[in-house]
Amino acid sequence: MxxxxxxxxxxxxxxxxxxxxxxxxxxxxxxxxxxxxFKSQVPLKVKAGFDPTSPDLHLGHCVxxxxxxxxxxxxxxxxxxxxxxxALIGDPTGRSEIRKPLTSxxxxxxxxTYADQVFRILLPDRTDVVFNSSWMNPLGVSGLIRxxxxxxxxxxxxxxxxxxxxxxxLPIHLHELLYPLxxxxxxxxxxxxxxxxxxxxxxxxxxxxxxxRQHQMEPQVVLTLPLLVGVDGEKKMxxxxxxxxxxxxxxxxxxxxxxxxxxxxxASYATLLTDLDxxxxxxxxxxxxKVLLAKAIVSQFHGVAESEKAEASFERVFSxxxxxxxxxxxxxxxxxxxxxxxxxxxxxxKSETLAKQLIRQGAVDWNGQTVLDPFLLVSPAGDILKxxxxxxxxxxxxxxxx
RNA sequence: GGGGAGGUUCCCGAGUGGACAAAGGGAACAGACUGUAAAUCUGUCGCCAGACGGCUUCGGAGGUUCGAAUCCUCCCCUCCCCA
Numbered sequence: 001m002x003x004x005x006x007x008x009x010x011x012x013x014x015x016x017x018x019x020x021x022x023x024x025x026x027x028x029x030x031x032x033x034x035x036x037x038f039k040s041q042v043p044l045k046v047k048a049g050f051d052p053t054s055p056d057l058h059l060g061h062c063v064x065x066x067x068x069x070x071x072x073x074x075x076x077x078x079x080x081x082x083x084x085x086x087a088l089i090g091d092p093t094g095r096s097e098i099r100k101p102l103t104s105x106x107x108x109x110x111x112x113t114y115a116d117q118v119f120r121i122l123l124p125d126r127t128d129v130v131f132n133s134s135w136m137n138p139l140g141v142s143g144l145i146r147x148x149x150x151x152x153x154x155x156x157x158x159x160x161x162x163x164x165x166x167x168x169x170l171p172i173h174l175h176e177l178l179y180p181l182x183x184x185x186x187x188x189x190x191x192x193x194x195x196x197x198x199x200x201x202x203x204x205x206x207x208x209x210x211x212x213r214q215h216q217m218e219p220q221v222v223l224t225l226p227l228l229v230g231v232d233g234e235k236k237m238x239x240x241x242x243x244x245x246x247x248x249x250x251x252x253x254x255x256x257x258x259x260x261x262x263x264x265x266x267a268s269y270a271t272l273l274t275d276l277d278x279x280x281x282x283x284x285x286x287x288x289x290k291v292l293l294a295k296a297i298v299s300q301f302h303g304v305a306e307s308e309k310a311e312a313s314f315e316r317v318f319s320x321x322x323x324x325x326x327x328x329x330x331x332x333x334x335x336x337x338x339x340x341x342x343x344x345x346x347x348x349x350k351s352e353t354l355a356k357q358l359i360r361q362g363a364v365d366w367n368g369q370t371v372l373d374p375f376l377l378v379s380p381a382g383d384i385l386k387x388x389x390x391x392x393x394x395x396x397x398x399x400x401x402x
Numbered sequence: 403g404g405g406g407a408g409g410u411u412c413c414c415g416a417g418u419g420g421a422c423a424a425a426g427g428g429a430a431c432a433g434a435c436u437g438u439a440a441a442u443c444u445g446u447c448g449c450c451a452g453a454c455g456g457c458u459u460c461g462g463a464g465g466u467u468c469g470a471a472u473c474c475u476c477c478c479c480u481c482c483c484c485a
Contacts, residue, residue, distance in 0.1 A: 169407095169481045233440080242429080260439040287437040318438065354431090357446060361432045375452055388432065389439070 007041050007075035010034040016070055020271060022199040023224040025206065030221045033193055046071045047192035047220070049081035049183060052110035057117045058244035059297070060228040060237035063272045064196055065121040067225055072126040079190050080118065080129045082111045085136040089179045117247050120301060135189040136182060147181050150214050151207065156180065159203045184208035192220045199224040228272055233262035251302040255310035258294035266290050273297055323384060327392045334397040335379025339364070339371060342380065342395060348387040363388050
């Protein structure tokens with residue numbers, strides 16, 4: 001392992017830093033910057049921005065974070081930009097509709113939880129966490145207008161997202177055009193040497209290069225990384241699409257979600273998220289390979305012991321269909337009470353109607369017995385309730401009046 | 403500013419006076435099957451109700467009608483063309 005304070009030589013750094021990279025603008029500049037940094041031992045400033053629009057980071061973000069970590073290990077400094085100002089706009093990239101604006105309170109809240117999650121991967125002493133409001137607010141309206149004068153409408157509308165929206169007759173609001181400008185101006189303020197982003201960020205990143213040049217600065221080098229496909233195997237991983245694995249997910253949850261990805265994603269997950277050799281996995285039984293992958297990822301966030309427990313629990317619950325070792329416990333009012341009502345008060349079903357439907361469908365087990373009578377009365381006293389494949393709990397009753 | 407098209411259930415989208423809790427697709431959930439929480443097939447998918455039946459919903463507020471998602475009035479929002 002390289003000492004984190006020494007800047008590595010380009011020969012050493014390039015193969016690692018370029019692994020998995022989609023776009024590189026511009027190769028020669030990157031080489032020159034690495035060379036110069038190595039000679040002077042002045043680390044490069046590597047920027048990546050995150051919008052605190054949702055408090056939970058997921059594995060999709062990790063692709064980028066892992067790359068940033070590699071830069072840190074090569075001796076460079078990460079500029080971790082929290083887009084508290086840009087969050088007022090919302091990145092229109094890949095969006096078919098406008099984002100709902102967040103209150104400054106939500107933004108602050110989200111930003112706070114960010115740092116905790118991020119440092120599971122990044123090295124704290126090689127990371128500058130900065131908020132872009134700190135230079136955007138002083139810029140003021142006149143500054144923003146000067147900035148806007150540097151780019152043309154045609155160029156901004158060219159991009160795919162907007163073209164698509166226009167052809168689908170969906171609204172594009174004026175402020176959305178400002179997003180790339182502001183992201184680019186971040187790079188000007190920070191005098192970044194390199195900026196990383198997802199491959200869909202290329203436009204925004206390149207605007208940064210333009211603006212730096214227009215401010216008589218050496219433009220940043222731009223690197224983009226592949227977008228991680230979500231567990232549905234189709235769309236980009238995103239929380240709002242429900243196909244994400246959150247860093248905050250528990251070990252069991254994370255393991256299970258990873259096991260559910262289509263087999264063909266195993267290799268790309270391995271490449272982008274772990275140090276496993278994808279060609280090695282390709283020769284294994286697909287399920288074994290996926291187990292290995294899931295364990296490798298889970299252990300990064302929960303430790304090896306937890307990942308092994310998650311595997312055992314997965315085998316137990318899904319392969320052998322047994323009751324998990326640890327199940328939550330709930331108390332309901334004393335029986336006799338309808339099982340469907342128990343399910344609703346526990347949160348296993350949203351309404352009585354739904355609960356009865358589940359029972360009719362044979363989805364509900366009471367102490368290991370499938371219940372088919374939607375009107376069954378029970379008197380809970382430590383009984384085991386199973387709803388669907390995944391919901392298990394133990395039900396007790398509280399005497400009335402307590 | 404002028405002209406045209408729209409806003410439907412979680413999402414997309416049909417429906418233009420009763421047969422509409424509202425087609426179809428997607429998502430979600432369940433069952434079967436499976437190495438898997440994948441794929442596939444089947445079912446469910448507003449709320450309440452032990453079949454009957456009742457209640458709330460189609461941008462918002464009023465109105466016409468025995469009866470409205472559907473007609474009228476006003477308002478809000480979006481898209482397109484022209485200026």
